Amino acid sequence: MVNSEYVLRAATADEHDRFYGLFAAAMMFESTPTDLDRELFEPERALVAVDGDQLVGTAKAMTRDLSVPGAVVSAAHVTAVGVRPTHRRQGILSGLMRRQLTDVPEALAVLWASEAGIYGRFGYAPAAWGVSYEVDLRTVRPHPVSGGRVEEVLAEDAPAQLAPLLKELQAKRPGVSGRSEQVWRKQLQDKPEHRGGRTPRQILVHRDEAGAVDGYALWRGKMNWGPTGPANEVTVEELVALEPTAYHALWRHLLTLDLAAKLAYSHAAVDEPLQQLVSNPVALNRRLTESLWVRLTDVPRALAQRRYAVATDVVIEVTDDLIKANNGRFHLTGDTQQAMCEPTDSAPDLSLSVNELSAAYLGGRALSEFAATGRVTESTPGALATTTAAFSWPTAPQSLEVF
Ligand SMILES: CC(C)(COP(=O)(O)OP(=O)(O)OC[C@H]1O[C@@H](n2cnc3c(N)ncnc32)[C@H](O)[C@@H]1OP(=O)(O)O)[C@@H](O)C(=O)NCCC(=O)NCCS
Known part of the structure; x- marks a missing residue:
């Protein structure tokens, strides 16, 4: 839980340099913001944690698009995540992540992680290898x-x-x-x-x-x-x-x-x-x-936005500790040209958490990899093999820049 002394709120446009300064200090680089950095700042998408009049935590989402199998979609590009060293391990990052993930209008969020241990607990998973x-x-x-x-x-x-x-x-x-x-x-x-x-x-x-x-x-x-x-x-x-x-x-x-x-x-x-x-x-x-970590924030919308390497017709049961609407069963149909995904009461063919679905989303990691450790379970024989094939893609995902 976030310590109740700290307020979480959106930044204001005039806070750019303080925002950037805190993130730079958290990452241990010198802050030298330019007018272009200020121009690109989207304060309404930048969250701060505040202790009195001091900024103690930052996280922002940038409005950019991302190529996914068969389409180019909007994806919240999450960056500038940092907590003041004197305020760490008190739940500030957890508060920022929870708020950010429930706020983003896009169906998915993506980021580059400074350390592998940070983001899995918030539903992110590495979806592209570099x-x-x-x-x-x-x-x-x-x-x-x-x-x-x-x-x-x-x-x-x-x-x-x-x-x-x-x-x-x-x-x-x-x-x-x-x-x-x-x-x-x-x-x-x-x-x-x-x-x-x-x-x-x-x-x-x-x-x-x-x-x-x-x-x-x-x-x-x-x-x-x-x-x-x-x-x-x-x-x-x-x-x-x-x-x-x-x-x-x-x-x-x-x-x-x-x-x-x-x-x-x-x-x-x-x-x-x-x-x-x-x-x-x-x-x-x-x-x-x-390389790129992915987190589906709206499962049915995200699944309908990409295309599938071979025709698929499957019911997937998803669990998500953080975003309530992602919990449930979803009927996915799709192929290389179109896709649809709707909530359903039908029995599931496959069950998994939002982490595994996020990992497989870009076509760079096989659902069968996660079945081998029990993180994806198959209820209908054959569903794992056909859905793994459908989620794969002829070209591997590649993220060109650390943003
Ligand atoms: C990473 C960082 C933002 C975490 O902030 P924080 O407010 O201390 O995190 P929280 O207190 O909310 O921690 C949430 C959980 O994540 C764990 N955690 C936090 N940072 C971690 C790390 N670097 N590696 C592994 N686990 C981490 C905590 O132990 C805690 O787990 P618990 O609930 O089981 O105790 C902060 O340490 C920081 O600013 N680091 C330097 C800058 C950086 O690396 N930013 C990320 C850029 S991608």
Whole structure:
């Protein structure tokens, strides 16, 4: 329970810098808010916990869209969660989460967690894995490629050229957050204090033979001189290219930069095609990480908003400790083109909690994985296999940015 001395309320527009300052202090980074941060602030969607005249807790939801299997939907993008160190473990986060989850108008909320132990109790579950690469550039051996050309572009010209490619990716891959023009500008901000000794961000585009931009990459370098000579480090922040030649050419360019010995990339998908384009995939040095967490806040609406890999007709029984309306049985029918989900009194085929349903929502985790630990139970023989297949998706979810 929240200690009754603390008031929970929506922030006001003039509280932005205090709000951001408290979150920055909770995360231990220096707060340097810009006018753009203030412009993007949605005070009515930002909650604060207040002790006297001191802010002691923050949590906000940003209005953005997200690609899910077969659709792009509104999803509350939860961020800036922090509690003042002197006020921790007194239920402030629990109070903020409960209020936020019952308030959000979207059918789902998503976030990146700083630590894996925080959000499961509020019904969130990791729904997308990320893969980190630490590539040994001296041994990876990328395959040659020809066609089109790689060019540098200036940050001010970038949003207009890059935005259509991100939209195209959203149509193909679940887990990708949409960006308004303002969010693009924020994403491309390049504060010197956030470079960590690396170069300013370099923006590359690939142009096809006809001159059209069909891929982009954002990267930075860092000079490093070892005892045996140059051993520079390349950090790839983002790479989006749906045309095979653009994808291959951008990666080849980054994997063959002179003086570099190492390349880091933190947001690869589990089905990232890069491994096919090098002779020595082991040199990619891959590590699995948790990426996007999902929490369904309106189960029937969320299930009707996505599409299903194969036709499904199933009754799912859901439990949810936090959102009352999510408890019950829901009749889901759907396929690759449409879906419907309504409350029902019929006997369930499968039973689970909102955590497992949230985990499987983006198509990146199998319901059968949870049956193996008793967290999904099957009442109708065969329902687990067919519903697992329906919830899966041909492309793995991928979240490109920590928001
Ligand atoms: C994470 C944080 C917001 C938790 O706030 P809090 O007000 O102390 O949390 P609560 O008191 O409501 O705790 C609720 C429960 O979560 C648990 N919990 C809280 N933080 C946790 C953590 N980091 N890891 C695991 N469990 C955690 C508590 O033990 C408590 O469990 P209990 O009810 O069984 O005792 C706070 O510790 C913080 O600001 N951390 C640094 C910033 C940060 O990591 N923010 C998250 C960004 S994604």
